[in-house]
Amino acid sequence: MKRIAVLTSGGDAPGLNACIRAVVRAGHYYNLEVIGVKRGFKGLIEKEFINLSPRDVSQIINRGGTVLLSAREERFHQYQYRKIAAQNLRDEKIDALFVIGGNGSFQGAYLLVKEFGIPVIGIPKTIDNDTYGTEYTIGFDTAVNNAVQAIDKIRDTSMSHERVFVIEVMGRKSGFIALSAGIATGADVTLIPEYPFPMHVIVDSILQARKRGKHFSIVIVAEGVASGKDIAQILSEKLKPYDFGGVRYSVLGYIQRGGSPTAYDRIIASRFGVFAVEQFVKGKENIMVALENGKVVEKPLEVSFGKIKKPDLSDFELNNILTL
Numbered sequence: 001m002k003r004i005a006v007l008t009s010g011g012d013a014p015g016l017n018a019c020i021r022a023v024v025r026a027g028h029y030y031n032l033e034v035i036g037v038k039r040g041f042k043g044l045i046e047k048e049f050i051n052l053s054p055r056d057v058s059q060i061i062n063r064g065g066t067v068l069l070s071a072r073e074e075r076f077h078q079y080q081y082r083k084i085a086a087q088n089l090r091d092e093k094i095d096a097l098f099v100i101g102g103n104g105s106f107q108g109a110y111l112l113v114k115e116f117g118i119p120v121i122g123i124p125k126t127i128d129n130d131t132y133g134t135e136y137t138i139g140f141d142t143a144v145n146n147a148v149q150a151i152d153k154i155r156d157t158s159m160s161h162e163r164v165f166v167i168e169v170m171g172r173k174s175g176f177i178a179l180s181a182g183i184a185t186g187a188d189v190t191l192i193p194e195y196p197f198p199m200h201v202i203v204d205s206i207l208q209a210r211k212r213g214k215h216f217s218i219v220i221v222a223e224g225v226a227s228g229k230d231i232a233q234i235l236s237e238k239l240k241p242y243d244f245g246g247v248r249y250s251v252l253g254y255i256q257r258g259g260s261p262t263a264y265d266r267i268i269a270s271r272f273g274v275f276a277v278e279q280f281v282k283g284k285e286n287i288m289v290a291l292e293n294g295k296v297v298e299k300p301l302e303v304s305f306g307k308i309k310k311p312d313l314s315d316f317e318l319n320n321i322l323t324l
């Protein structure tokens, strides 16, 4: 009987549990033994392996977070620790490692392939949706919905006090969450790292909106651009000469990453997990699962490295049309 191991690595993302469940159940369906590794690469180094039966993953499809726990493990950047991890996998007689991770985790996993010949299958997750080579990463839809719910609430108070609100959303180096949340909430300005524009344009947009009779403004900023606090401070200065209700800011932070996954995230996570196992059964290895033109496909793991996935420019321009 072949043995596969599964871990979750990097920031948690809603839908990880649905994906773990899919890998475990598909594994058993195809007569594989499934081992869970706790705490991502940390657990690989420290030998935190557990057996996972189909019943062990019941009641988790609807839960945020990850029952396997996750970690950012600095030691994995060092060859000596990756060597220990590879040896632990060999000792456990693991035939392939399933890494549910973001772009960083895939790079770490690829080193296990290159340096020690450990077969790896990557399943993309990250609320940031910034993994190159796939249209979608598990967790993004829930994160956007979480942001939208929060921004809708801020809109109420922003409108009542005729204020400018700067709302900082997650996205370490990317603007996917900001852009989607911006479109879904009708933000006046959305600042993302991929398509920067100068401060005077933001000030101008706010002033133009007031001239058109809109007396409150929502500015969404991806954390990868600047902090909401800094942007609010600058705007506060620049808008001083005008009789506005003031500028406030809110950092949405980790609430975006938590909570029950949306139906979309559960479905994609289930599809990705089953597809990944089926690829292994077919003899594929060192691949990542990806969504392309709405279909689940496989690609070489290294496709995701060194390239930046950018949101569609047309989505960015959409808001310029809609805020008229």
Ligand SMILES: Nc1ncnc2c1ncn2[C@@H]1O[C@H](COP(=O)(O)OP(=O)(O)OP(=O)(O)O)[C@@H](O)[C@H]1O
Pocket: 009, 010, 011, 012, 041, 071, 072, 073, 074, 075, 076, 077, 078, 101, 102, 103, 104, 105, 106, 107, 108, 109, 111, 125, 126, 127, 128
């Ligand atoms: N270049 C690398 N070499 C070795 N290991 C790496 C490398 N990059 C990342 N890792 C490992 O993967 C872990 C997770 O990476 P990272 O923090 O970038 O998150 P991620 O997988 O991109 O997910 P997310 O962006 O959703 O948080 C790191 O803590 C580290 O253990």
Ligand SMILES: O=P(O)(O)OC[C@H]1O[C@](O)(CO)[C@@H](O)[C@@H]1O
Pocket: 011, 072, 102, 126, 127, 128, 170, 171, 172, 173, 223, 257
């Ligand atoms: O959990 P940590 O280490 O604070 O990392 C936060 C980062 O993780 C993410 O949530 C996912 O990559 C980013 O949006 C954010 O910048």
Ligand SMILES: [Mg+2]
Pocket: 010, 102, 103, 104, 126, 128
């Ligand atoms: Mg990442």
